[in-house]
Amino acid sequence: MAMGMGPAAEDPDAYIAALAGWQRERAEMLRAAIMRAAAFDETIKWTNLVFMANGPCILIRAEAHRVLLGFWRGKRLRDIEPRIKASGKYELGNLVMTGETVVDPMLVERLAGAAHRLNLELGDPSKPV
Numbered sequence: 433m434a435m436g437m438g439p440a441a442e443d444p445d446a447y448i449a450a451l452a453g454w455q456r457e458r459a460e461m462l463r464a465a466i467m468r469a470a471a472f473d474e475t476i477k478w479t480n481l482v483f484m485a486n487g488p489c490i491l492i493r494a495e496a497h498r499v500l501l502g503f504w505r506g507k508r509l510r511d512i513e514p515r516i517k518a519s520g521k522y523e524l525g526n527l528v529m530t531g532e533t534v535v536d537p538m539l540v541e542r543l544a545g546a547a548h549r550l551n552l553e554l555g556d557p558s559k560p561v
Contacts, residue, residue, distance in 0.1 A: 439451060439479075439494065440479065441476055441479075441481075442476065443476060444463070444474040444475070444476065444481050447459075447476060447481045447492075448460060448463065448481075451494050453531075454531040455494045455499055455531075458499050458529060458531075458535075459481070459492050459494055459499060461535075461537055461540070462492050462499075462501055462535075462540055463481065463492065464537070465537040465538075465540035465541045465544065466483055466490055466492075466540065466541075466544040467483075468541055469540075469541040469542075469543075469544035469545040469548065470485065470544060470545055470548035470549075471485070471548075472484060472485050472489065472490070472544075472548065473485070477491075479493075480492065480493045480502075481493070483544070485547075485548045485551045485552065486551040486552055486555060486556055487504070487551055487555070487556025487557055487558050487559065488504050488556075488557065488558055489503070489504055489505075489547050489548060489551045489557075490502065490503055490504070490544060490547055497530065498528055498529060498530050499528075499529045500526045500527070500528055500529070501526065501527040501529065501535075501540070501543075502519070502524065502525070502526045502527075503516065503524070503525050503526075503543070503547050504522070504523065504524060504547070504551070504557040504558070505523045505525075505547055505550045505551070505554070505557055506518070506519070506523060506524055506525015506526060507523040507524070507525050508523060508546075508550060509525060509543055509546055509547060510525065512539075512542055512543055512546060513527060513539060513543055515527055515528075522557065523557065
C-alpha cells in the first residue's frame with residue numbers, strides 16, 4: 433500500500449478486507465462506531481472509505497504506517513477531541529493513529545454523531561456557500 437493511498441477496493445467491505453493486522457482491527461472498530469452513530473452512506477472515494485451524509489462527512493484512510501480518521505468539518509470537532517489536527521483547506525481535520533494510539537469507540541461514535549449533525553445543519557461541506 434502506497435503512503436497516502438488506501439487499498440484499491442471496489443466497495444467498503446473490500447476496503448476492510450484488504451487490510452491486515454492492527455490497521456484492519458482499527459478500521460473495523462472505526463467503521464462500526466461510525467455506523468452506530470448515525471445513518472451514513474458508505475462509499476469508496478479517492479481510495480478512501482468515505483461516509484456520506486448530505487455530502488462527504490468522514491473518511492477512513494489506511495496508509496503504510498498509520499490510519500487516518502478524517503472529518504470534513506474536523507476543525508469544529510476539536511472541542512470533543514483535541515488530537516484532531518487541521519488539514520488542508522476549509523474545515524478539514526484528521527485524527528492520525530498508529531498501532532499504539534488509543535481511541536475509545538464511544539469517542540468515535542460521539543465525533544461521528546456530531547459530524548453528521550453539522551453536515552445536516554450546515555450543508556454539503558464540498559460545495560461553496
